[in-house]
Amino acid sequence: DAASEELRCAELGARLIVRGDPDYPDLLASIHDPPLVLYVQGCLRERPPVAFVGTRAPTPYGRRMARRLSGEASRRGLTVVSGLARGIDAEAHLAALDAKGPTWAVLGTGLGCVYPAENRQLARRIVAEGGAVISERPLETKPLPELFPRRNRIVAGLSWAVVVVEGRHRSGSLITARLAAEYGREVLAVPGPADSVMSEAPHRLIAEGAAMATGVEDIVGALPEGRILEPALPLSPASGFAAPAEGPAPTEEEARVLALLGADALSLDELVQLSGLDTTRISSIMFGLELKERVSSVPGQRYAQKEAY
Template identity: 40%
Template sequence: MQANTLLHLSLIQNAGPATIEKLVQALSLEQLDKLYYFSAKDLQALTGISSTLAHCIVSGLQDKKLLEQELTLLERYNVSCTTLYDPGYPALLKNIHLPPVVLYTQGRPLDYTKCVALVGSRKADRYGITIINKLIPELVAAGYTVVSGGALGIDTLAHQATLACAGSTVAVLGSGLLKPYPAANARLFNAIAEQNGTVVSSFSLQCSALAGNFPARNRIIAGLSSACIVIQAAEKSGALITARYALEQGREVGAVPGAIDNPLSAGCHKIISEGAALIASTQDILNLVSDSLPLRSVSLMQPIIKPLQQTIPQTPQEHILLYTQTPISFDELLIKTGLASTDLQDLLFNLQLDGLLEQNFMGLWKKS
């Protein structure tokens, strides 16, 4: 069956989402099982992948124990496995670029409709605890599921506070579910799975927590959520990476400000200065994720320009520089200029090279 073939492929080293997508597109999902009869040359001819990767895939598919062991563990430990092509795959996550092909879960299925990611420092202090205790109860009361990364600090506090409010929380791990990291949170992960929450990973069940796993884990945190809120983050905090992934995926990003002399506020203040929404209350988060126009967008809307105060623009470049006097999104520029997407991209790139335009953290364009 195709689900097992997808699982088998995901277990093969170097066969990532991009490679598996090529195979599915070349063969179709219904014909994917035929891969077991392909040679490395067949795979190369079919998909254009390298000889090394083709041999790696063929060798991996010939290793039947690789799949059998994973299937045995799934059944023994009551772990669910959802593939990208299953109906139960989270819709928001499915919309990101190259989503994980396989998700392993314990607890409730990933059927949440309203999710917000709360991320932050592993060294959370009393202020961080105060913020969590202020935001979480109201988010839960509003029907939101809290997504975080299961790490120590803000992540742990967010999960614990949500459980204390009888809310639903999702912990996304950077390790396999049978080797939960950090080990100190194993009891917390069990509680999440037992109390209407979900523990999820894109890594094989016995995969250790490797440094290279965490960018993929951060993409999932952002991808599952309609907004990512940073609570306490140093200037080079990993939480800011999650926020950037959220931005790239078209999700809302916000941050809670703090004391200017606290290093854990530096990252939050940085992204706020670059366009992230300032979060001072739960209502700020709800405004950010509501179907109505977010408050942040209102503050960044292009003001009405009085014609008598401006020289009438003549060229597309002049129009762009006029519209970017305050931060503006690419989509808004498309509408205002009437240019084709590729033409606008080229003009923005050239104006940026000339030092006339800059793009901030939120992806908004502004005249330098």
């Protein structure tokens, strides 16, 4: 019941974020089927998120590429998103942590039933080191096969881009990639040896038009303008989070949206209506303006120019 779920939340150090709350991630809210609620342990700190997904049984090459790309992405100021599965997911999370950056793990189970069990310590480390473990499921939900494809939409929905690192021709990572494309996000794939069955999924995506990811610059270059602040932000020794920096000047499109705000606070829906742009594009613009410290979120899931509040 609700009382026992609330007590268990407190025991796990988790909180419940309902769609419409100011803390609910804007990118995820913009997809056509966002979760009604998120159970979250840790911090959903808004560094630009990029997902890394792939096989549970990677080759040494796949492990090496997942670690290199995820670690470099983290050092460039990105949040690494993945699903806490064996293989590529775990490698991506570990590389981000080793680079002293946050990482988000999206579960197909409840937070009280982390799966696989071998990654429970990794989940605890993610939370302890400034990242987050996330689920839409009640806390004690056990692992069921049908839950994991639904989890993949959250991985894709949270992220500006999805990078596929190894997988067979029917890999679950293809589901995440196709959802990302459906949501208007960038899809990248790491090319592999032509004679490896684990290259089937990424090579299929590349043949269908996905960008190749052989280095972090491929990932950075695929993100919407303004997603990365150069150089990478220094980390605060006290918090482990990126220290604030003065953002660059707004783009022409961002300036037009700032003009719409004026001295008023407006919701995402109001900005969509006034600008004529779609929700995904407005979410992208507002995220860029927050990074540049030109706007801030205010109660009621609205945005205001910083000097106005």
